[in-house]
Amino acid sequence: MKARNSILTAVAIAAAAGLLALADKNLGGFAMRILNLSAIYIVLALSLNLLNGFTGLFSLGYSGFMAVGAYVSALLTMSPEVKEMNFFLEPLVPWLQNFNLPFLVAIPIAGLCAAAVGLVIAAPVLRLRDDYLAIATLGFSEIIRVLITNAQSLTNGAQGLKNIPKTSTTWVVWGAAALAVLFMALLTRSSYGRTMKAVRDDEIAAEAMGVNVFRVKVVSFTASSFMAGVGGALLGHMITTIDPKMFTFMLTFNVLLIVVLGGNGSITGSVLSAIVVTLLMEAMRFLDGPLDLVFFKTEGLPGLRMVVFSLMLMIVVIFRQRGLMGDKELSWDRLAKAGLLPRGKKGGAA
């Protein structure tokens, strides 16, 4: 059984890599971009799920950490000439002027910076619970955004940064997604992951069992911030322009939507839902344009797409709170039980 599962996993990974290579060669730039966007959303969704689904901390300040990551990595990798072009209102602070790190070095640094911000914020915020925590984290992310908007000589303020090196290639983003999945899978199987779930399910009971609840929360918050920073950086290197308006609550909402639809506390749920939601978001763009509904025609209703997504979120929360997967995982054993795997030797639903 175990052997079968490992073989199946290896085959699945190889198949996925093969498909990706095929897609990378044959798909056009736009389609590939959406596919890669879903990889970034996998990283983001997993990171929010770590916080929300596995540790039970409801944070709405997610986009702030993404902003930190995106800005740090953009500033570290842009060449001095591009920086000069960007900062025409006020020159960039001198000590950042000549930084020109390779992309793969900048990404972890971006994550670490976001994690550092997360750590600083965690200490005061994590004393709060539930809705207070949500609103305080939201407050912090707004503060981060306002700071970025106003730090003209560091972030170029409201103008944002343009011409960020376009280095988020297919392999980089899907590699990051794979690493995120691996990290989450290892974490949930470790004793630390179980501790996190204990904190989620009953904080007081966990504390009574000798768990240092506050520390677990801080670790989870910091790790999630790290992943958010990496995700934000990857996003910046993919769309090549960032500005403070990008990192509003709207972005947090998108990630939250993915996590809730996929199932709070399910890794495979988040992965599936990240791909499906990203594709749907693009596929439904037609809703914002002119519609021909047989009986009447509309002349383009921008916003209709988000109406559909907000409705989806509400319907899922009200009628199927567990989302797609609940807190279960999609595993080979489950597939076998459902009769979806060919019964080899003796495997299957034994």
Add this chain to the structure above:
Amino acid sequence: MDPSLFFQQLANALSLGSLYSLIAIGYTMVYGILRLINFAHGDVFMLGAYMAFYAMTSLAMPWWLAFVLAIALTGLFGMLLERAAYRPLRDSPRISVMISAIGASFLIENLGVVVFGGRPKSFPSVPLFDTVVNLGSVSVLSVSLFIPVITFGILFVLLRVVNHTKTGMAMRAVSTDVEAARLMAIDVNKVISLTFGIGSLLAALGGIMWSMKYPQLNPLMGIMPGLKCFIAAVIGGIGNIFGAVLGGFLLGFIEIMVIAFLPALTGYRDALSFVLLILVLLVKPSGLLGKKQTVKV
């Protein structure tokens, strides 16, 4: 700073503060009863303003009729919202209810974009509220004088209702203990519905006053005031009507005065309230007038 400028700012702060208080009361009442941050409150505020706008422009109603109609309809809408988005989740974890509230908020905003259009609309002027009044060296719009009067009038009525009527007693009972209230033959759902109705009425009133002060409507106009008024409610001690008023005034004064005395901070205006929120939460999480809550096992 010369005194006339100071008094000018004081007048501005007073009217902004009372506007914040008005909206914060709605938040605090809903939270007091349901323990739920009604994320959609700011959007209900937006709806109220738009309804008044359409009643006055498309339906050519006189302003008072338009206001009454808009406020009543928004109140109904609030009840409807509670029924559709929050009642089915009465027994679910708080996070689910909050996600539903966030979904409802986005839904209303985007429906607003679809139905009202994303382009800003300008609120028609009402002469009674739109004249410039000179008090010595201070000149303000008359609406800025009406707002504090209305807020205090409403505060008075609400306190009477909550403390001296049977309905108010039922509200207090539900907010203390839902189960016990149900055992005392209180129709909990009706009380919650009513609270939502009142909160939404106040949001609509706030929205209309707001759009007379800042006469530009857009579907996302409710987000910032909504967040700030929630912060006001938390600062004052959520669940406490007096606290909401106190928090609203405090926020209004701090916002106006800090900008007036330290113009360099203008760009940070929106962050100010969040900084204040975090400070209050760290020092006294239950807010200035709130009761301390303990966690029961």
